[in-house]
Amino acid sequence: MSQRYFVTGTDTEIGKTTIAAGLLHAARLRGLTTAAVKPVAAGCESTAAGLRNDDALTLQAECLPPLDYDLLNPVALAPPIAPHIAAREAGLTLTAAQLAAACNKVFEQGADLTLVEGAGGWRVPLNDRQTLADLAIELNIPVILVVGLRLGCINHALLTAEAIAADGLQLAGWVANQVDPQMDRQQHNLQTLQALLPAPCLGVVPRIEPLGSATVAAHLQLDALLAPTSGMSS
Template sequence: MTSRKFLITGTDTGVGKSTVGCALGFAFRARGLRVGVMKPAETGCEERGGILEPSDARALMLACGSTLPIDLVCPYRYRSRLAPPAAAERDNLPPPDIERITRCFREISDASDVALVEGVGGIAVPIKWGYDYADLAAAMDLTVIVVVGNRLGCLNVAVLTLGYAQKRGLRIAGWLLNDTEPAVTPAAITNAASLTKMTAAPCLGTMRYKEPLAKSVIDRLLA
């Protein structure tokens, strides 16, 4: 059973949580580690052949070499691209059940050296009403990785996200600045240095647009 269990959350939707999760999983695997992966709830799934296909969960499984059943890795899948409880209401499906998620996670992490859990949106997004991803991180004993989308406006939401995680008493591995597009704007060029001055949380590194994850990020997470 692994004690290296991480929640990959981010400053927003579309900031690179899955991209970073896949890169981390692939790099952990390359070091000979068994990587468990989970996307407890995925919304915005497309229907294919009568089933709702979770593309994030599938990508993470592929990168991490997971061959577990999709119902274990991603037990709650919704068509509507909304926060999970709102998607459940709109799709007329049951909302996520936390007991079931923690049971699935235990099974996954028991068979892993390192486990990665991707959230939906950011850390304060509810997975069910009145229960957000910070609650889930606490319940599943996850260390938080905050993926910061390197763009204008990310400083505010990065500091708020890290502050919220800290206030909720969570372990924070650090923040990782991710270039979802080439870093050419003044904001993208200066954000790393600015954020370092604004938070005491560790900087795990920067993931450049279409470039591999630096080895030092993995070293830090395994230290």
């Protein structure tokens, strides 16, 4: 039974890739097959093999069986800026339908757990009228929310959860990621998030040195994601 989820965050630079890779690693430890899609990635480096994105490579390393980079990251853009602006500068037009078709190619691999990682937050634009939320709607899969623990995260998390619900999608779970180790009253903030977010907490990830998928996986719980009633069955 294949489980598929869309991974979004409360903002940019709050650890979506770190958490997604950790979830994939945790699934692999259970003997499950894994796959990932980073449909559009801005901030790519030029290599002999073409444009490559560090986040996409991190996800690729946790795919078992191995997944070709071009399948995992179909749209690679060089400038580290908003994807719709980078695409426009490259002469490309991004659409939810186009990116959904690319995701479906990975879904066809039939992995036990497949994660589609967005860019930035829930409403990052793809073009003048669509956002990455439209991709999640097109795919019609549940959402995992990565909450960056810092001042303001409660508001950002609740607004994102409301937007996901308003778009007709299920919030399957959320992960708290400690991006600000100096955050005041962190435990109180966590308690508030647990009380107000309408989904299970899949883990609280502290600042880890050295940071890696294996060390992150140790702080994550997959049971809610792998239950037969969760996700999308193939």
